[in-house]
Amino acid sequence: xxxxxxxxQSIVDTxxxxxxxxxxxxxxxxxxxxxFKPLRLMNGLYLQLHAYMLRVxxxxxxxxxxxxxxxxxxxxxxxxxxxxxxxxxNLQYNWIKLADAPEILAELATVEMHAIQTSGNCIRNISxxxxxxxxxxxxxxxxxxxxxxxxxxxxxxEFTYLPRKFKIAVIASEEDRSAMKLHDxxxxxxxxxxxxxxxxxAGGGMGRTPMVAPQISDFVxxxxxxxxxxxxxxVYNRYGRRDNKYKARIKILVHELGVxxxxxxxxxxxxxxxxxxxxxxxxxxxRIRPFFANPAYExxxxxxxxxxxxxxxxxxxxxxxxxxxxxxxxxxISLKPRGGIxxxxxAEQIELAAELAxxxxxxxxxxxxxxxxxxxxxxxxxxxxxxxxxxxxxxxxANLDLITDIIACxxxxxxxLANARSIPLAQKLSERFASIEQQKDLGELKxxxxxCINACGxxxxxxxxxxxxxxxxxxxxxxxxxxxxxxxxxxGQITGPGFSEDGVVxxxxxxxxxxxxxxxxxxxxxxxxRRLGMKPFKEAIYG
Amino acid sequence: xxxxxxxxxxxxxxxxxxxxxxxxxxSNSTAVRIEAGEDARxxxxxxxxxxxxxxxxxxxxxxxxxxAARILREAGYAGELRAVGDVLVDQLVAMRRCGFDSFRxxxxxxxxxxxxxxxxxADVYQKTVDGRRPVWAKRHPENVNG
Amino acid sequence: xxxxxxxxxxxxxVIWWAGDGWSRQLADSVDVGDKGEELAGAExxxxxxxxxxxxxATVTDEGVRPxxxxxxxxxxxxxxxxxxxxxxxxxxxxNWVI
Numbered sequence: 001x002x003x004x005x006x007x008x009q010s011i012v013d014t015x016x017x018x019x020x021x022x023x024x025x026x027x028x029x030x031x032x033x034x035x036f037k038p039l040r041l042m043n044g045l046y047l048q049l050h051a052y053m054l055r056v057x058x059x060x061x062x063x064x065x066x067x068x069x070x071x072x073x074x075x076x077x078x079x080x081x082x083x084x085x086x087x088x089x090n091l092q093y094n095w096i097k098l099a100d101a102p103e104i105l106a107e108l109a110t111v112e113m114h115a116i117q118t119s120g121n122c123i124r125n126i127s128x129x130x131x132x133x134x135x136x137x138x139x140x141x142x143x144x145x146x147x148x149x150x151x152x153x154x155x156x157x158e159f160t161y162l163p164r165k166f167k168i169a170v171i172a173s174e175e176d177r178s179a180m181k182l183h184d185x186x187x188x189x190x191x192x193x194x195x196x197x198x199x200x201x202a203g204g205g206m207g208r209t210p211m212v213a214p215q216i217s218d219f220v221x222x223x224x225x226x227x228x229x230x231x232x233x234x235v236y237n238r239y240g241r242r243d244n245k246y247k248a249r250i251k252i253l254v255h256e257l258g259v260x261x262x263x264x265x266x267x268x269x270x271x272x273x274x275x276x277x278x279x280x281x282x283x284x285x286x287r288i289r290p291f292f293a294n295p296a297y298e299x300x301x302x303x304x305x306x307x308x309x310x311x312x313x314x315x316x317x318x319x320x321x322x323x324x325x326x327x328x329x330x331x332x333i334s335l336k337p338r339g340g341i342x343x344x345x346x347a348e349q350i351e352l353a354a355e356l357a358x359x360x361x362x363x364x365x366x367x368x369x370x371x372x373x374x375x376x377x378x379x380x381x382x383x384x385x386x387x388x389x390x391x392x393x394x395x396x397x398a399n400l401d402l403i404t405d406i407i408a409c410x411x412x413x414x415x416x417l418a419n420a421r422s423i424p425l426a427q428k429l430s431e432r433f434a435s436i437e438q439q440k441d442l443g444e445l446k447x448x449x450x451x452c453i454n455a456c457g458x459x460x461x462x463x464x465x466x467x468x469x470x471x472x473x474x475x476x477x478x479x480x481x482x483x484x485x486x487x488x489x490x491x492g493q494i495t496g497p498g499f500s501e502d503g504v505v506x507x508x509x510x511x512x513x514x515x516x517x518x519x520x521x522x523x524x525x526x527x528x529x530r531r532l533g534m535k536p537f538k539e540a541i542y543g
Numbered sequence: 544x545x546x547x548x549x550x551x552x553x554x555x556x557x558x559x560x561x562x563x564x565x566x567x568x569x570s571n572s573t574a575v576r577i578e579a580g581e582d583a584r585x586x587x588x589x590x591x592x593x594x595x596x597x598x599x600x601x602x603x604x605x606x607x608x609x610x611a612a613r614i615l616r617e618a619g620y621a622g623e624l625r626a627v628g629d630v631l632v633d634q635l636v637a638m639r640r641c642g643f644d645s646f647r648x649x650x651x652x653x654x655x656x657x658x659x660x661x662x663x664x665a666d667v668y669q670k671t672v673d674g675r676r677p678v679w680a681k682r683h684p685e686n687v688n689g
Numbered sequence: 690x691x692x693x694x695x696x697x698x699x700x701x702x703v704i705w706w707a708g709d710g711w712s713r714q715l716a717d718s719v720d721v722g723d724k725g726e727e728l729a730g731a732e733x734x735x736x737x738x739x740x741x742x743x744x745x746a747t748v749t750d751e752g753v754r755p756x757x758x759x760x761x762x763x764x765x766x767x768x769x770x771x772x773x774x775x776x777x778x779x780x781x782x783x784n785w786v787i
Contacts, residue, residue, distance in 0.1 A: 005682070007682070011678075014664050038603075047740055049703070049759070097700045121604065155664070156668075156669055157641050237610050242605060276617060277670060416759075423769045470758075
């Protein structure tokens with residue numbers, strides 16, 4: 001885990017006082033809402049349907065038990081006893097009072113957390129692989145680079161008023177667990193001739209015009225990544241569209257220029273910038289790297305597991321992933337209980353996760369873009385105890401990557417941008433497919449629901465995606481198939497006319513029935529869809 | 544309230560700024576005004592004879608001027624670099640960091656608020672063109688790169 | 690009818706213009722006729738409301754009903770957390786928003 005030094009702490013503390021000053025000016029009437037809005041948005045404070053909402057950054061999805069506990073305490077003290085984990089690995093509080101916001105930020109600062117740039121047209125929280133540091137297939141732990149980028153992007157003076165928001169992901173494995181190619185810029189660390197560098201992908205994104213990012217460089221050496229990104233951002237800042245917010249993301253610029261021309265402009269800018277000494281010295285990366293070193297694993301532990309309790313065995317088979325260290329495991333904690341609200345966790349559940357991290361996972365937790373939690377370093381011998389504690393807290397659902405492990409945005413129940421409610425649909429699907437035997441039979445199946453075109457629920461990347469729209473004041477749901485946010489990233493195709501809430505649940509069941517009838521040995525839903533194409537599914541749905 | 548803010552020594556340039564087009568066309572003017580969307584690099588051949596570059600911010604959320612300023616400073620421009628238009632107190636720090644050294648906002652600024660904003664952050668994370676040592680350089684003073 | 694709504698500046702609570710001040714209860718809403726914008730401006734300037742706007746509504750047997758689902762959800766609370774709505778003891782309250 002990265003720990004702040006006095007510089008990092010001072011910058012975050014100063015931001016708290018700056019925001020306190022801005023909030024006081026607003027409450028005293030010295031700032032109008034028009035003037036205050038961009039200031040509060042820069043600090044993740046939105047005005048939503050029922051109250052202010054505060055989005056707290058969880059950089060690259062990693063946090064300590066102490067940080068997690070603080071998130072739970074804030075939920076209990078300032079909110080209504082819960083928080084919502086988002087597809088950007090952040091946490092949102094739904095019921096915040098404006099006057100409390102500075103105090104909440106001050107409390108966050110005591111555990112080295114903040115809400116800086118969790119909104120606004122700037123570089124947002126850097127996302128990464130929830131298995132970073134423990135994945136067997138990674139070239140290196142990507143988080144030291146992510147932390148380097150967190151610092152570089154914090155209050156970057158040139159890139160604070162970009163045409164639109166800007167999201168960066170850093171991964172280091174072949175398997176993409178972070179939807180890297182659906183970010184404005186995706187970095188994939190690779191090794192060439194013993195040296196680490198990054199493949200760079202630019203212009204991915206979801207929203208109104210979903211695009212999978214093309215590669216713009218196959219190798220940027222690690223000590224030039226910052227200046228290369230400066231070049232990418234500068235070209236975007238200068239030439240990205242500002243006339244239409246729906247065409248302002250970098251994906252539109254890359255698409256309109258063509259990837260080769262964008263790349264040429266970046267290279268030209270990079271030629272100017274690489275000689276300016278913008279890159280932190282190697283010593284800085286070397287300073288950060290040890291914070292993410294392996295914890296002190298016990299050696300010689302057994303990989304045996306007592307599977308005599310069938311309920312435990314079911315959970316362990318689903319939620320536990322292989323760890324690079326013998327005798328250890330990665331535990332995925334589902335935040336998708338049957339009929340529950342995807343990503344929501346109560347203050348008590350957050351506290352429990354903190355306690356489990358401290359006692360059983362070297363004081364470390366991760367948040368995934370699929371709105372679940374991860375305990376990254378668990379002794380296999382402790383799995384049964386952990387499962388019992390999770391089960392008692394309603395956190396032992398065994399549905400990782402199954403049809404009920406649904407991603408859903410807050411939707412019209414909370415969000416002022418939404419056109420339809422996402423959560424009730426997720427709940428209905430969760431009930432319809434409640435049978436775990438049925439879920440296991442269906443296998444990996446990623447359902448993703450967004451309540452509006454902004455696509456916070458990643459519906460374009462769902463094997464099955466649902467987009468809520470407003471049809472003359474009535475909620476309506478469009479179904480899409482075949483998307484993927486993984487290394488085989490793809491944008492889903494719309495099936496046809498939309499449905500009511502119940503209608504889309506029925507339609508999804510027709511889709512899964514066809515899959516079960518048509519699949520060949522070893523095929524996931526996505527594979528069958530790709531082999532058969534849309535036509536038979538369309539016939540099954542509308543026929 | 545203050546209508547003009549300068550961090551330069553001596554008198555501010557009084558010469559009216561001309562458009563980029565007329566400047567590069569013929570003019571012997573030494574002051575030019577860049578509108579958002581115009582390419583600051585067109586001015587690079589003329590940096591020696593320029594004493595004032597105004598960069599216009601049509602709206603505070605239009606950040607193109609930050610790149611324009613930094614490009615000019617990176618190329619060695621040492622004359623006055625003035626931000627004009629929708630320039631607000633909360634943008635001053637970022638503008639200073641990108642090389643602006645004078646400001647003529649559409650609406651006058653509160654002096655105290657401006658001073659507070661400009662002195663608020665003791666440290667910065669990035670190396671830009673303002674000469675401030677980024678945190679990484681302070682952390683590794685033995686390294687010349689800062 | 691036209692009614693005026695917004696959020697309380699300090700708490701963020703959803704509020705409705707009740708004729709002589711603001712109420713948390715939609716039922717207290719009054720018809721603002723063509724005075725909505727003017728009222729909104731004055732109340733916002735007085736720091737009693739943030740982001741006020743005028744909406745269409747009808748009077749039904751169950752009381753005032755905003756024309757759009759978004760405002761009906763604002764009036765009730767999140768339908769997925771009945772315990773946090775203004776009608777925590779009415780399990781079917783969520784049906785009203787549809």
